[in-house]
Amino acid sequence: MISKYLRTRKKDDQVVVFHELHPDPIYCSLEKWKQFVLGQKVDDVFVDGLKSRRLLIDRDVDDQAEFDAVSARLQRKHCQVGTLYLMTAQGCNFNCGYCFVPELARKFGESMLTEENTIAGINLWYEHLKVAHDPNVEYFVIFYGGEPLLNKAVIEKSLPYLKKMKSISGLPGRLNLMIVTNGLLVDDSIISMCREHGIMVVVSLDGTRPVHDSLRVDTLGNGTYDAVITAIKKLVASGIRTFGSVTITPQNINRLGEVSDHLAELGVEKIGYNFIKGRKLIELVGKDGVDQYCEQAAKAVLEYSRSHKFGSEYQLEKKIRAFNEQDFFPHDCTCYGSQLVIQPDGQISNCPFFKAGLGHVNEVGKDFRIWNQPLVREWRKRLPLYNQGFSNNDAKALCGAGCAWSSEELYGDILAVDKISRIFGEEVFNELIWSKH
Template identity: 25%
Template sequence: MIPVRLEKEAGKYMLIHGYTGAVDIVSEELLAKIKSVSSGNNFSESTLQTLLKRGYVTMKTQAEEYAYVARISQILHRRNKLMVKRDFTILVTYNCNFKCPYCFEKEIIKKQTDSNKQIVISKEMIDKIYIAMEMIEPNKKLRNNVIQLFGGEPLLKENREIIEYIIKKGKPLGFTFAATSNGYDLDHYEDLLQINYIQGVQITIDGTKPIHDTRRIHSVHIHSFDKIIDNIKKALNNGVAIRVRINTDSQNINEIPKLNDFFCKSGFYSYEKFSVYTEFISGDYNFNPSDYEFKRQNISRRDFLNILTQLDDKIEYDLQLYRNIYNAIYNKEGMTFSSVHCTAQSGSYIFDPLGNIYSCLEVVGNKDEAIGSYIREDIIWTEEKNKWLDRNIGSVKRCRTCKYALLCGGGCFAKTKINSCHIESYCDDFPIRLKSIIQKIYSHFNNVN
């Protein structure tokens, strides 16, 4: 049972149950009775049956509850392996026209390759990738039909020919495409920015012009904000979905409200396919390279969430967790559980230009983390594949006894591998995030009513 005090409703709590999926609003008095039920039952028979059904009162021992969660995890994990659609990403290039101070890829690539070498995927490798996709998942119904394009910067103007080739080869197979881009050269792809080709683009904007231009730095022209904004407008007018990401740390946390105002005044929120979300990156060691020295000025998760709770709902964060709880309340049904943190542990395949296959975007370029190779006629898998695909909350000791486990899925595996080891959990302030999301959801329903 997870009780969260509602800040805007004195004496009220939201109760969430960690393995039944129940969500309820209860009084402080009722919560106290539930907590003290072992010392005596003061409930009516009907109330007791309801509490038993929703899991807030249980006849199970603690050991039996832990075993029950482990069984749920095993069932969910088997289902994921059989039924969850496989995600495919083509890492078009390790090259980039930006020199962002917090880029995690640049140090990895320096270690793995000649730093002066231009690494762009070839047509031959693209042909092999499409063959590998069919080998990995022969059933078309179990393939995500949107291939992600990633980098480096995939949509460099000089990559136009290879991007056209990727689309030309993928379209007859039923694929469309989306890209993660810095947005600077997007105008060179304007005719390909449409629903049947590149249907969506994620673009990072780290603040209003003065701050963004000190963080998202073009390698030649330095300033990038104005050109990116113009390119976003062109893409939106083509009917393409644009999702803006804000990487937030101590240097730009106060930019979030300003950027929100900018998007409002500029009319971006009037586009149905425009959305914004933010990620907290302060102190995230595998995101920030060693030369990005700001650990001494880290902000806390609470600082980050305090800023966001003062805004309207336009800038999203922890969207998956938000939707899970919101939908459970709105649809009057239990929450959705997961035994893993993300698709990297259930069926994500990232193909890089060098013939490597990875499971997670945060480890690309590190050959030690490759789960396979597609260079030869048959895919050669490494031992890393099973480490990724076998990990779930049932295999992590700390998760097996955690009331949040089926909601958080054990946290990001990449971070556990970098910061500790693969058998650990990565909690990432989950209780703090959950409390903030609950306050936001409760405020939303209160405003609606």
């Protein structure tokens, strides 16, 4: 019998047939497909191909078994805390037009993560690693904010502690340290610290001077381009692995190639794009402009990737890997249990921008697990495998649900489909599903 997960797409006189939960494509002519659907004899190689992909099954329960296996793999990934975010500062020395941090700082105060809470956060992360560690996974400790370098002292204190913890326990096997910064405070002491500890640095740059300075301004409203370029040049010249974080704004949305060329010339290793999230998007493009921004931004990243060697953008790379490995793409972000966030005031969250209020890092105890929190379980319901909003979406294996926090902010509903991510996932899927033809 035919699996309920069998899907097809047509292009000219060709058909691609695939399993909705693991799209390993098989191709045939439209004529052959029609013969097969009518129950006429087609060649054994084609039929065997359908069987090996579980597109032809013996019993209904085989479909359920397939769903359960994909779901179980997903759950295992959610119990693997690959990232520890240490949000060292709530405040910032910039006031970027699309950023919610200055607002959060006004509301919650410009708190700084203390040394005590940092150590407690690291210890709690190690409690997670002790019970779930995968030697094949790349683990990350990310210093984040607000502007993390405003609290350099705590970063400096945490580095030897992280080193000690790793040497005592051997965990995690593959540890990466990263700072995400606006670049302004990068000086010689930061450079030496990064070199000594092998820290990678992500610097935010949105484009050439007029594009960057239109939204990335300091607290007095002055452009910040020159300072950021100086920082990137210094980092690259010092041999520090340097990455670019580009936020897609109305100013650069049609010029992503230009931004990436600019960053490549400066010597950054790779770039990642941010789609603007949350209510700031409405402020920037208006309520009626949201859909258009979503369409344009998703297509712009794909267009850029086509012309700059497919695979060079981070989010896209993850989807391509999942497709090639026949994996159900788990999520666009790791807030579903695989990241532990220590907020500047010591509160624990699953997302850097969301005040989840899961307890204070010094009070929750050793048995706290981020993946077990009721709020995190609730958020998982938005994932395409379970979410009714994706029930008719045959590209769901590559759609990763986008940003939960943004859905909550924009639509007041944590389960609402993130439009950018859906469009992006579908476009990438369509490209990939034909790519093996």
